[in-house]
Amino acid sequence: MWLVLLAVLVGWTCFLLGDEDTPSRNAVRAFMHGKLDASKDVLEGLVTEKFGPIEEGADRMRLMSRKAEWNSIKTERYVQLSEEFRQSTEKLSKAAREKKLDSAALAWTQITLQCVNCHQYARDIQMTRIQPPGGRTVETAVSAVTR
Numbered sequence: 279m280w281l282v283l284l285a286v287l288v289g290w291t292c293f294l295l296g297d298e299d300t301p302s303r304n305a306v307r308a309f310m311h312g313k314l315d316a317s318k319d320v321l322e323g324l325v326t327e328k329f330g331p332i333e334e335g336a337d338r339m340r341l342m343s344r345k346a347e348w349n350s351i352k353t354e355r356y357v358q359l360s361e362e363f364r365q366s367t368e369k370l371s372k373a374a375r376e377k378k379l380d381s382a383a384l385a386w387t388q389i390t391l392q393c394v395n396c397h398q399y400a401r402d403i404q405m406t407r408i409q410p411p412g413g414r415t416v417e418t419a420v421s422a423v424t425r
């Protein structure tokens with residue numbers, strides 16, 4: 279009896295504290311907004327032909343995509359979309375280093391499509407999640423079969 283109670287208590291405490299690999303939803307939101315700042319720098323760089331901000335913005339986005347906050351969705355498809363995004367930011371960064379405006383603009387177009395695609399996917403997958411009070415999400419088995 280006591281063992282069962284203890285197990286429940288420990289389980290509940292872990293749930294309340296959350297584990298470090300899964301940042302809270304608000305932390306994820308705040309972090310994700312950083313992409314807009316980087317996007318603005320890239321776009322501004324493209325229209326004023328300043329390659330420094332383009333390269334810097336692209337590199338910032340690529341670094342972001344490796345953080346825990348970015349990787350809060352753990353499906354194969356999400357990993358793949360993230361990898362494609364990284365490849366595009368690498369292309370953008372390279373184009374900026376080589377001062378090729380056309381290539382940079384093309385890479386940026388690809389990236390914006392990837393922003394839209396991945397968000398569409400993220401919305402779909404989040405519909406299959408249960409959201410308990412407190413903002414933590416518990417993935418259901420559904421997401422495992424829909425990826």
Ligand code: HEC
Binds near residue numbers: 310
């Ligand atoms: C590989 C997937 C992926 C790509 C690519 C991606 N995002 Fe996101 N983004 C997410 C996820 C996941 C969230 C969190 C959604 C949520 O839980 O509300 C998010 C959230 C955001 C938010 C916050 C939205 C809110 O609800 O407050 C912004 C802003 C954002 N992304 C901008 C961008 C921009 C700009 C790009 C392209 C330069 C981009 N994202 C590319 C996955 C992606």
